[in-house]
Amino acid sequence: MAVGQSTARREAAKPARLRRMLPNPIPLVLGLVWFVIAFYPVYYMFITSLRTQAGFLSGSLWLPPSNPTIENYLGVIQNGIGLYFLNSAFVTVISVVLIVAVSLLAAYAIARIRSRVVQFTFRVFLLGLAIPLQAAIIPIYVLIVHIGLYDTLYGLIPPQVAFGIPLTVLILVNFIRDIPNELYDSMVLDGSGHFRILRSLVFPLSRPALITVVIYNALQVWNNFLFPLILTQSSNVQTLPLALQQFQGQYGVNVPGLMAAVFLSVLPIIVLYVVARRQLLGGLTAGFGK
Amino acid sequence: MSRRLSWSISLMLLPAVAFFVVFALGPMIAAVYISLLDWNGISTPHWVGFGNWAKAFTDSVTLHSIFLTVQVMVLSWIVQTPISLLLGVFLAGRQRYRALLGVFYFLPLLFSAVAIGLIWASSMLSANGALNSFLKAIGASSLTNDWLGNPNIALYAVIAVIAWQFIPFHTLLYQAGTRQIPQVLYEAARIDGAGTLQQFFYITLPQLKYTVVTSTILILTGSLTYFDVIYVMTGGGPGYATRTLPLQMYITAFQDAQIGYGSAIAVILAVVGVLLSLIMIRLTGFGRMESQAEGL
Numbered sequence A: 001m002a003v004g005q006s007t008a009r010r011e012a013a014k015p016a017r018l019r020r021m022l023p024n025p026i027p028l029v030l031g032l033v034w035f036v037i038a039f040y041p042v043y044y045m046f047i048t049s050l051r052t053q054a055g056f057l058s059g060s061l062w063l064p065p066s067n068p069t070i071e072n073y074l075g076v077i078q079n080g081i082g083l084y085f086l087n088s089a090f091v092t093v094i095s096v097v098l099i100v101a102v103s104l105l106a107a108y109a110i111a112r113i114r115s116r117v118v119q120f121t122f123r124v125f126l127l128g129l130a131i132p133l134q135a136a137i138i139p140i141y142v143l144i145v146h147i148g149l150y151d152t153l154y155g156l157i158p159p160q161v162a163f164g165i166p167l168t169v170l171i172l173v174n175f176i177r178d179i180p181n182e183l184y185d186s187m188v189l190d191g192s193g194h195f196r197i198l199r200s201l202v203f204p205l206s207r208p209a210l211i212t213v214v215i216y217n218a219l220q221v222w223n224n225f226l227f228p229l230i231l232t233q234s235s236n237v238q239t240l241p242l243a244l245q246q247f248q249g250q251y252g253v254n255v256p257g258l259m260a261a262v263f264l265s266v267l268p269i270i271v272l273y274v275v276a277r278r279q280l281l282g283g284l285t286a287g288f289g290k
Numbered sequence B: 001m002s003r004r005l006s007w008s009i010s011l012m013l014l015p016a017v018a019f020f021v022v023f024a025l026g027p028m029i030a031a032v033y034i035s036l037l038d039w040n041g042i043s044t045p046h047w048v049g050f051g052n053w054a055k056a057f058t059d060s061v062t063l064h065s066i067f068l069t070v071q072v073m074v075l076s077w078i079v080q081t082p083i084s085l086l087l088g089v090f091l092a093g094r095q096r097y098r099a100l101l102g103v104f105y106f107l108p109l110l111f112s113a114v115a116i117g118l119i120w121a122s123s124m125l126s127a128n129g130a131l132n133s134f135l136k137a138i139g140a141s142s143l144t145n146d147w148l149g150n151p152n153i154a155l156y157a158v159i160a161v162i163a164w165q166f167i168p169f170h171t172l173l174y175q176a177g178t179r180q181i182p183q184v185l186y187e188a189a190r191i192d193g194a195g196t197l198q199q200f201f202y203i204t205l206p207q208l209k210y211t212v213v214t215s216t217i218l219i220l221t222g223s224l225t226y227f228d229v230i231y232v233m234t235g236g237g238p239g240y241a242t243r244t245l246p247l248q249m250y251i252t253a254f255q256d257a258q259i260g261y262g263s264a265i266a267v268i269l270a271v272v273g274v275l276l277s278l279i280m281i282r283l284t285g286f287g288r289m290e291s292q293a294e295g296l
Helices: A007-021 A025-049 A071-078 A081-112 A116-128 A133-146 A154-177 A181-189 A194-205 A207-223 A226-231 A240-251 A255-275 A277-285 B007-034 B051-056 B060-092 B096-105 B113-124 B130-137 B154-179 B183-191 B196-207 B209-225 B228-233 B245-255 B259-283 B286-294
Strands: none
Touching (some): A025 A255, A025 B096, A025 B130, A025 B154, A071 A081, A071 A255, A081 A116, A081 A154, A081 A194, A081 A207, A081 A255, A116 B007, A133 A154, A133 A226, A133 B245, A154 A207, A154 A226, A154 B007, A181 A194, A194 A207, A194 B007, A207 A277, A226 A240, A240 A255, A240 B113, A240 B228, A255 A277, A255 B113, A277 B154, B007 B259, B051 B259, B060 B154, B060 B245, B096 B154, B113 B154, B154 B209, B154 B228, B196 B209, B209 B259, B228 B245, B245 B259
16 A cells, blocks of 8 residues: 555555454354363363352352352362472472573583484483373382382482482573584683583573573473372372362362362462463473474 | 583482472382282282273273273374364464454363363253253254263263364364464465365365374373263263273272272273374474484
8 A cells, every 4th residue: 555556556455454343253153162261171160169069069160250259269278289389399499490400401402512312312312202101100100109208299309300310401401502603612711511501591691591490390280180199198198189189089069169279279370370371371382392 | 512411410410300200200110119008008019911901902991991091092083183183274474354263263272171171061061051942043953962971972072172272282282283384385276276175185185194193192191091071070080981091090009099900901001192192202303302402
């Protein structure tokens, strides 16, 4: 629509411009249909959590109850969900710190040293991307029982770390390799050793990648179900997902109570999502976004 | 760039290698060994060679769960791929309203599988859950069902919930892939008079080839290991209706205390998973990243 076109042509261009302003109806309608499918269960969980137990059976499909109650939340809190939060937070924080620390050290070595042993190590880590957790869980169980960490929060950490390492190393290696060689060279000329270079060059420069791997691993550990299911037994060392699953048995027909527990368990993640959506979604597809 | 393996470098590699070998790679290898034992986890194990393996391929329950797993793989691909592809292309558009819808589309991605399983099993698909209430409200009472309790339907209900859980992830892949397609291609096509559909089939789809391959392999390998959602929603039941291989492995090893036999099933899972992943490495970028390293 360049300046100087004839009036007739400008008239002809009008519908095109209108079309650009108004959404195309077919994608819009399909997009809204998927909106309902994707979001309705989350919404329904929330409005159900505000209902009384009797109100669940007669409740509206679309509207929150006219007199919402928080008694379900109080019940869940009295049931000790706070402890499970703390357990999950404990395992998540320690695991993520360990994963990122050991992976950063290894990634630096892999990215900087072309020795055969180092590159072979990298291949072995890459192989680890293909190992499904389920396939190794039986020997992990035997091992954790053997070293006396069964039914403790500490027993959950080493396997979480081991399975977090491959992808974390891969992402960090790719990032560290992109740091210009001149920067390393100038530090080497200044007489800096590997640990010095790591601390004052690599660590600050790889912040975006570090944020990505922290988010990715935190979600993986926080949401993990299989390790706690198999490696713990007592209720006082349950993490959140396992506790939720046990609530299902305890609460039986008390669906509003159960939904209150589910909502509390996803609340921290929703808050994080509101604050840092881009980083969260970026972290989830890191390593696959080709 | 040094080629020497110094002490400080070895120290840097050591912690990661130690964790990985002791708690991931080692157990994986140990699983192969344990699969050759008859062992309940407590008493003295007996060497049975390939006895557990022979059993895995003759035991009707395990064969049935292999069959179910293949069904989950194929149906998950059929359901998830077209929907994710369309949603990804849809969200790649720059319109404001699409970005807003995307915020809601991606939310389920962050929930734990247990939370998702409970939302669906207790409030959506249960006898007095939202789906049945909705069907009654629109006058389709005859369509109401015991979605997770009916052995003829439970597997499909589970596959639908798994799709709900994972479509956001694949949508994200397709959205990123679509945004990387050079705009010049579309401009050229428009000059040649191509309509929206033609642009989709002659530009978008071929350009997304690698994304389709990546997403496909992730769906297939993922289907092998779907455990949490099924465990929470049906526990593998009713009967054996949703007892896929990972559930069969769990039940065999940890409920029936047949650690050796369970390990044989676990190794089958791993072998198929590794084969599928190797295909992924061949067809997509992971292999190329190593060749980039050669040039350093």
